[in-house]
Amino acid sequence: MIDGAGSFGPRNLRGRALRLRTEAWARQVLRDAPPETIAARVAGHRDADGQSLDERTAAVEFLNLLRPTVAIARFIMFAALALHLHPEWRSRVAENEESRLAFAQEVRRTTPFFPVVGGTAARDVEWDGVRFRRGDWVILDLFATNRDPQLWPNPCTFAPTRFMSGEPHHNALVPQGGGFYEDGHRCPGEPATVDLLASAVGRLATAEYSRL
Template sequence: MTALDDTTTAVPELPGDQSVAFLREGYPFGHGRFLEHDTDAFRARLLGRRVLFLRGGDAAEFFYGEDRFTRKGAMPRSVLHSLQDEGSVQTLDGSAHRVRRGYFLEVLHPSARGGLSEAFMTAWDAKWNEWTRGGRPVSLVNGSGVVLADATLRWLGLGPRCDADARAVESLAMIDGAGAFGPRNWWGRMLRRRSERWARRVIEGVRSGELDTVPGSPVETLAWYRDADGALDEGVAAVELLNLLRPIVAVSRFIGFAALALHRHPDWRVAVAQDDRNLHPFSQEVRRASPFFPAVGGRATHDTSWQGNDIAADDWVMLDIFATHRDPGRWIDPERFDPTRFAATAGEPREPGAEANVLAQPPNLVPQGAGSMTGGHRCPGEPATVDLLALATRMLARSDWEVPGQDLTVDLSRLPALPGRRGMLIVPREPRVS
């Protein structure tokens, strides 16, 4: 491999506009070009705009560190309005970002988020028993999305008063529409507006005292949270409420891929069911191998350079997550599902819900960012994601369920991808005993 270094004179540049190829190929677009040119960087044009594609752990550390890049102007409006919105934490930079980020670090700290795991296990058992009584195929992506929405609403301090089914449908539509243009994106954005109206009513209700909440709960903390400029605008607070709910519901996609992996690798299903020490390596391999969002974009805030290659202020840079997780120069047999590659970071057996040692993971595992959670843009919800995925994996491995006939092809041209054409259908057979 010819990784870029100080002697690099040029980055390969693809001819013409590559927008059609990117949309047609999906996840493999960047991965294939990195392999073709034997490089960790190449340039292309998307939507008429020049962009530098990067892969690898070093590139991730560079991309996420030292306020080099802003998310403003780095995503199509269709994506921004599906997943974020103006004024949300991910659109902020510098000290403003760090202050707002403080809220998420506070409520997702191990000492504060333990109730989320408990609520998830309770909601999972109840929903599993409901599915068992129904005896019909269940899409794990959609079904676990409802479980996660229910658990999150209870953990937030909103309890059963909110419609978990509606919040799950809205969140799942936002996620599914973010990688599309046309009807799927329009549907997600329409439901986002409905979800924002609900979130605004919640914030207004907390502030007016009309909505009873648990003192010190995440939703109460958010309603009264203050930035450097004072209390958050109600609309901004509502957006940040969705920025707690939606990413947790998004774990349902990892859960669907975990079930697909358990189905395809029955030996690992037995290993996970019998020994909790296998939970962390298995969950990390699911996060590496599962295609979620293919890349993340940023716009350079100032002139900088990447291993001898100049990046001017306002240049567009894309960190290719999919290619980073499949780089044959950094992963042994990257197309093979192999949790043993993470065994060295597993440590002693731990109860899912305890703090995940995500900082000990290999540097080229970057599904939710890289670098510091406190000072950078690495997702503060990453440990919670690992916890919830491990819990769901353990419960799936220890439960009785069948896989009905279905197309389990993972379509890599679809953004974001699904585990099978219908989100991993299963038929639960026996109720769970809490």
């Protein structure tokens, strides 16, 4: 599913089929979930208006909790490479939580999960002089946005210190989609991804390895 999402043709269609199969599995898991489990909490969740989630939405949200633990393997691989290329950060991230989080964010900025993400316009809208009609495809360039020199000084330089002065604006760092979690195209698994990646960076920094 992960590989197919960034491809075209049969590979993409296979990824879509696997996603549908996984959502069907998740619906069954939620139906059979024992009480007092995370799955049962997702299945019984109610929104602010007291409305329960429909079965399909609940299944997708359940998968959103699981997906980061699998997909994050890509970010961890790039984090290992970044530590190899920038060994001066090994001791810093091993000893300091703020440095680990900053390093993780810079890995996400320089190696976003996909180069672009696409969606369709929900309504007619004009933005920055460009008019989109409802149903038009809109592409968000993650790679270029995360390297926009107006947002990121020296954008091609790997510099975790840029994240040590506070959280970036949500529209500046977009390695997993843009907007807000509630109603945009931003991955709801992003907070879990950051925490898992920072933890992995700390372990990688103290690991011993050799080049083959």
